[in-house]
Amino acid sequence: xxxxxxxxxxxxxxxxxxxxxxxxxxxxxxxxxxxxxxxxxxxxxxxxxxxxxxxxxxxxxxxxxxxxxxxxxxxxxxxxxxxxxxxxxxxxxxxxxxxxxxxxxxxxxxxxxxxxxxxxxxxxxxxxxxxxxxxxxxxxxxxxxxxxxxxxxxxxxxxxxxxxxxxxxxxxxxxxxxxxxxxxxxxxxxxxxxxxxxxxxxxxxxxxxxxxxxxxxxxxxxxxxxxxxxxxxxxxxxxxxxxxxxxxxxxxxxxxxxxxxxxxxxxxxxxxxxxxxxxxxxxxxxxxxxxxxxxxxxxxxxxxxxxxxxxxxxxxxxxxxxxxxxxxxxxxxxxxxxxxxxxxxxxxxxxxxxxxxxxxxxxxxxxxxxxxxxxxxxxxxxxxxxxxxxxxxxxxxxxxxxxxxxxxxxxxxxxxxxxxxxxxxxxxxxxxxxxxxxxxxxxxxxxxxxxxxxxxxxxxxxxxxxxxxxxxxxxxxxxxxxxx
Amino acid sequence: xxxxxxxxxxxxxxxxxxxxxxxxxxxxxxxxxxxxxxxxxxxxxxxxxxxxxxxxxxxxxxxxxxxxxxxxxxxxxxxxxxxxxxxxxxxxxxxxxxxxxxxxxxxxxxxxxxxxxxxxxxxxxxxxxxxxxxxxxxxxxxxxxxxxxxxxxxxxxxxxxxxxxxxxxxxxxxxxxxxxxxxxxxxxxxxxxxxxxxxxxxxxxxxxxxxxxxxxxxx
Numbered sequence: 001x002x003x004x005x006x007x008x009x010x011x012x013x014x015x016x017x018x019x020x021x022x023x024x025x026x027x028x029x030x031x032x033x034x035x036x037x038x039x040x041x042x043x044x045x046x047x048x049x050x051x052x053x054x055x056x057x058x059x060x061x062x063x064x065x066x067x068x069x070x071x072x073x074x075x076x077x078x079x080x081x082x083x084x085x086x087x088x089x090x091x092x093x094x095x096x097x098x099x100x101x102x103x104x105x106x107x108x109x110x111x112x113x114x115x116x117x118x119x120x121x122x123x124x125x126x127x128x129x130x131x132x133x134x135x136x137x138x139x140x141x142x143x144x145x146x147x148x149x150x151x152x153x154x155x156x157x158x159x160x161x162x163x164x165x166x167x168x169x170x171x172x173x174x175x176x177x178x179x180x181x182x183x184x185x186x187x188x189x190x191x192x193x194x195x196x197x198x199x200x201x202x203x204x205x206x207x208x209x210x211x212x213x214x215x216x217x218x219x220x221x222x223x224x225x226x227x228x229x230x231x232x233x234x235x236x237x238x239x240x241x242x243x244x245x246x247x248x249x250x251x252x253x254x255x256x257x258x259x260x261x262x263x264x265x266x267x268x269x270x271x272x273x274x275x276x277x278x279x280x281x282x283x284x285x286x287x288x289x290x291x292x293x294x295x296x297x298x299x300x301x302x303x304x305x306x307x308x309x310x311x312x313x314x315x316x317x318x319x320x321x322x323x324x325x326x327x328x329x330x331x332x333x334x335x336x337x338x339x340x341x342x343x344x345x346x347x348x349x350x351x352x353x354x355x356x357x358x359x360x361x362x363x364x365x366x367x368x369x370x371x372x373x374x375x376x377x378x379x380x381x382x383x384x385x386x387x388x389x390x391x392x393x394x395x396x397x398x399x400x401x402x403x404x405x406x407x408x409x410x411x412x413x414x415x416x417x418x419x420x421x422x423x424x425x426x427x428x429x430x431x432x433x434x435x436x437x438x439x440x441x442x443x444x445x446x447x448x449x450x451x452x453x454x455x456x457x458x459x460x461x462x463x464x465x466x467x468x469x470x471x472x473x474x475x476x477x478x479x480x481x482x483x484x
Numbered sequence: 485x486x487x488x489x490x491x492x493x494x495x496x497x498x499x500x501x502x503x504x505x506x507x508x509x510x511x512x513x514x515x516x517x518x519x520x521x522x523x524x525x526x527x528x529x530x531x532x533x534x535x536x537x538x539x540x541x542x543x544x545x546x547x548x549x550x551x552x553x554x555x556x557x558x559x560x561x562x563x564x565x566x567x568x569x570x571x572x573x574x575x576x577x578x579x580x581x582x583x584x585x586x587x588x589x590x591x592x593x594x595x596x597x598x599x600x601x602x603x604x605x606x607x608x609x610x611x612x613x614x615x616x617x618x619x620x621x622x623x624x625x626x627x628x629x630x631x632x633x634x635x636x637x638x639x640x641x642x643x644x645x646x647x648x649x650x651x652x653x654x655x656x657x658x659x660x661x662x663x664x665x666x667x668x669x670x671x672x673x674x675x676x677x678x679x680x681x682x683x684x685x686x687x688x689x690x691x692x693x694x695x696x697x698x699x700x701x702x703x
Contacts, residue, residue: 131667138674150689154698172649176658206602234701
């Protein structure tokens, strides 16, 4: 029941928003009602998975430890984004950047986007997962082009075309080929991930290798892995900031889940070395390219977008190294989702206040936006892996997992992480200190746009210092599922 | 009883493959849409004939939806787009026609490569040639998306790629359950609408549908 609620709540919210006429408060109220409903449903699902290891609801919906970790991350970021969006769009309406109809369109698409991500995570069916992933593309395309400017249109078109091609390749190689041994005998029943896993031994190893390579290319496009990442900096920098937060903290992870589900089957059939090599390659490529790109960024939203590519690379590397790296990669995924959401939400505050995404135009964030400035600097410390934030320990674990088998890779990644740190430090210092470029009145924009990043940052800090034992147990269980 | 005989499969798959090549050769947008309709008609025929083997209400609905989207709705949107924006001629390409044909030849040769051969084991009809054609269609469609500068051509390339995948799936006996087929068709339907709306918006903002004009986002 809880799993159905997780899907139904955003669907009902989208439908209810659709019926609202010229009443901004009603739209905000609907969005606020979603929060406790989603928290309750996800909380109940976590409880069931923690106690029963798997929570099923009908033939098509089920969640295991691996799924619940992703669900938890997406739902947490999703709730933060909904809360923030209420304040953010209210401020945009006040500044006459957008009108009522745009707010309505935004919330309908936001709820549908969340629903599509939830379906992708909790469905047992690989094809339904693909359909849901494609639905996320369709829901977010209009959110990326939300401001109707030529640049946002360009970003949205690139996003639509590149992701559609990627997902079609993912569908063909990642889904159809994996289903090939089962289709004849199960034409009329639902083929599930579990069924695929149980039949892993009947796969042709050569077909499986081809399938996994193209799975990585296809779903890797959606996850933002280099070299299929080209849509990501454009889309993240042009979308409204809360949507950028959800793209980075939610969508990339959901695409990664598709890769992991197929990796588990591939590893069971042909052993882990084939997929590990590929994951390490794509992980290192993503870290290297993004580290160099971050150095030369002039736009802070693009900076955060490249940072997302870097961290998806680190997570992929962790899965490639295996062992302790798998546990650390899952934890890193959670920490990154929270941290990047905080950064994109603070970016939204800065953009609203200063009216520019150019780093050169933002100075003295501490004096203009004192609370946002502090959150931004804490977010910077978190994303670059400075203790006590959890990304420090997860990066350490991931590198430790690979130090024996891939010493050169670890050294190279360390160098790139140092480069990323320098880039971030340089840009953040410029933005936080000094006097504002233009005289700007001091003060925050509203309570909600501060509350949401503070809540997310608090959760991040809390689970960085003290990882609750149920969460640890779930991550350990998920890690063992990946490494079965 | 098998309704799709190897001969029929060969004829229809060849039609899909030939349409993909013609999509590369045509210089007019309306012709490109016409070739897409031909390709979709071949795919729809395959789907309809395949459905005779395990007929059900849901399957009929699913097939009808697929036929409606591929043969009627998509062309309707595309022709309306051409008419509204006077997009008679399109199709500037990155490579000229002889070079494009050479690239297509290389892609077809690539399908014969050793690393692709395991995929040909999936054939149900025993004719690996048919799967070869479907795989070639997939690669040629991918090349169409890359080689064309027009937004409409890119959209047709993606839909042709999807047709190639369906053709491969049917040739390899990888049909899906009707419910999921319906889901996929619905996705394609929404995709067509969104992509058409976007290309119209691009035309209004940039004054053309040439995607090389989309160059404002730089590092």
